Amino acid sequence: MRQASSPAEPAGAGIPGSNLSGPYPVGEYAAALRSKLRSFTRVQLIGELVNLRAARARVYFELRDATGAIPCSAWRDDWEATCAREGLAPQDGMQIVVAGGCDYYPGSASASPGFSFAVHDLRVAGEGDLLARIERLRRQLRSEGLLERQKQLERPLLPRAIGVITGESGKARDDVRAALQRRGWRGRLVWAFTPVQDRHAAPAICRALGDLAAVADVEVVIIARGGGSLADLMALSDETLCRTVAMCAIPVIASVGHHTDRTLLDDVAAVSCSTPTHAAEAAVGIDCVRARTEALAAAVRLREHGRRAVVARARTLTMLSRAPAGRLERQRGLLHQRLRELRAGARRRMGSERALAHTRAVVLGRKASSTLIDCRRRRPRELEQLALALAGHDPQRTLERGYALAFSRGGEPLSDTGAARTARELRLRFADGEVDVDVREP
Amino acid sequence: MSEQAPGQEPPQGGKLSYEAASARIEEIIRRLDSGEASLDETLALLSEGKTLIELCARELAAVGDALQELRLDELVSRLEGTGDG
Numbered sequence: 150m151r152q153a154s155s156p157a158e159p160a161g162a163g164i165p166g167s168n169l170s171g172p173y174p175v176g177e178y179a180a181a182l183r184s185k186l187r188s189f190t191r192v193q194l195i196g197e198l199v200n201l202r203a204a205r206a207r208v209y210f211e212l213r214d215a216t217g218a219i220p221c222s223a224w225r226d227d228w229e230a231t232c233a234r235e236g237l238a239p240q241d242g243m244q245i246v247v248a249g250g251c252d253y254y255p256g257s258a259s260a261s262p263g264f265s266f267a268v269h270d271l272r273v274a275g276e277g278d279l280l281a282r283i284e285r286l287r288r289q290l291r292s293e294g295l296l297e298r299q300k301q302l303e304r305p306l307l308p309r310a311i312g313v314i315t316g317e318s319g320k321a322r323d324d325v326r327a328a329l330q331r332r333g334w335r336g337r338l339v340w341a342f343t344p345v346q347d348r349h350a351a352p353a354i355c356r357a358l359g360d361l362a363a364v365a366d367v368e369v370v371i372i373a374r375g376g377g378s379l380a381d382l383m384a385l386s387d388e389t390l391c392r393t394v395a396m397c398a399i400p401v402i403a404s405v406g407h408h409t410d411r412t413l414l415d416d417v418a419a420v421s422c423s424t425p426t427h428a429a430e431a432a433v434g435i436d437c438v439r440a441r442t443e444a445l446a447a448a449v450r451l452r453e454h455g456r457r458a459v460v461a462r463a464r465t466l467t468m469l470s471r472a473p474a475g476r477l478e479r480q481r482g483l484l485h486q487r488l489r490e491l492r493a494g495a496r497r498r499m500g501s502e503r504a505l506a507h508t509r510a511v512v513l514g515r516k517a518s519s520t521l522i523d524c525r526r527r528r529p530r531e532l533e534q535l536a537l538a539l540a541g542h543d544p545q546r547t548l549e550r551g552y553a554l555a556f557s558r559g560g561e562p563l564s565d566t567g568a569a570r571t572a573r574e575l576r577l578r579f580a581d582g583e584v585d586v587d588v589r590e591p
Numbered sequence: 592m593s594e595q596a597p598g599q600e601p602p603q604g605g606k607l608s609y610e611a612a613s614a615r616i617e618e619i620i621r622r623l624d625s626g627e628a629s630l631d632e633t634l635a636l637l638s639e640g641k642t643l644i645e646l647c648a649r650e651l652a653a654v655g656d657a658l659q660e661l662r663l664d665e666l667v668s669r670l671e672g673t674g675d676g
Contacts, residue, residue, distance in 0.1 A: 441651050447617075447644055458634070
């Protein structure tokens with residue numbers, strides 16, 4: 150579809166077989182292109198000022214950021230008037246905001262054509278703009294997990310080699326070296342000197358980081374620079390640099406001398422330090438002098454444990470070997486003791502039994518004496534009484550009162566008539582003698 | 592992003608690190624101090640501890656002689672020269 154500003158239909162013959170319109174005279178097409186580009190919406194752009202140069206009538210430069218660039222130009226009079234009015238002194242490396250729109254110089258038979266963004270106003274980007282850009286990028290990196298990758302790496306306490314990326318003339322170099330010396334660390338220090346604040350800084354640091362990671366034994370890398378304005382530190386918030394650091398398999402320690410705003414390098418690094426001295430101390434996690442003393446002490450303790458393990462056990466074995474004899478001796482002593490106790494006990498018991506028997510004998514003797522005396526005293530009277538009682542029952546006394554006793558002739562007493570009839574021949578005893586009688590039935 | 596992530600291999604390469612060795616030595620000494628280890632275990636711990644102390648001593652000796660400072664650009668040039676030759 151042909152645009153209203155397109156050149157008129159040409160008269161010349163085109164390429165046979167092509168279904169494209171034309172050919173058009175290039176000057177007409179260039180003019181139409183300029184018209185088309187100028188119709189684009191006018192906008193503001195922000196980026197780093199690069200390659201600023203002034204011609205007789207115009208000022209040229211590029212505006213760049215991590216993902217692209219646009220050639221810009223301005224009328225020199227307008228540019229200088231704006232700078233004077235705003236008190237600006239634009240120079241390479243500055244972040245600036247420009248206002249304008251697309252333009253195209255169509256050139257001529259003797260002049261080269263060129264596209265540019267025609268600038269009619271500008272200002273230096275404030276910290277707010279830079280911080281907003283950094284914050285956007287920080288969110289992006291965080292969402293990709295890139296702020297944590299370095300922090301998950303294991304950092305050696307005692308690296309054999311340390312890589313340091315810093316400016317060659319900066320004070321950071323001396324500070325790192327001095328701090329490592331204080332640690333007693335005297336390994337390999339590989340210096341990578343790069344720009345640390347202009348547009349060349351981020352790519353150079355990325356290259357140095359890649360090269361250091363390939364050097365044998367380099368186990369940690371320090372990126373150090375002194376303090377500066379936020380604009381100066383923008384190189385350390387470069388997206389490519391931050392992604393490279395985040396993906397590096399070697400721990401990176403950031404040492405950026407700032408006091409307020411953090412760079413993105415601080416966020417993606419394994420450790421962020423405020424001074425090169427602290428960075429060196431973070432790179433070598435121990436005091437090597439003290440560690441040597443402690444290693445020696447540990448060796449001594451182990452040796453002592455080794456000696457004690459053998460000596461103490463030998464002593465125990467000796468004691469154990471002596472134990473049965475000692476136990477027998479103790480048992481023998483115990484038996485003797487018990488024997489002595491038994492003998493003493495028996496003696497004590499015999500003595501007490503003897504005393505008891507003696508006591509009983511005395512008591513019995515006394516009782517016998519007493520009984521004898523008593524008998525002597527009482528028995529004659531009792532005997533007399535008993536004799537009297539017995540005399541009362543004497544049959545002779547009954548016979549003397551006129552009674553008679555009947556006996557069989559065999560001498561058996563007969564106490565009733567039945568016995569007398571059975572015996573038939575009786576003997577009667579009277580007090581003065583006996584007579585034989587025969588029983589006769591009446 | 593066109594750069595390749597540097598350092599594809601872990602720096603330790605599977606070797607026991609100084610911090611791991613020194614931590615294990617402390618553990619061994621604590622165990623020996625407890626007096627609970629049997630003779631066999633004691634001898635094994637002593638042997639392991641001796642090996643670890645030698646490792647630590649080697650690591651400390653490696654960073655104990657003299658600070659050696661190199662420039663990366665010279666190192667890279669030298670390596671590139673070797674590669675070209």
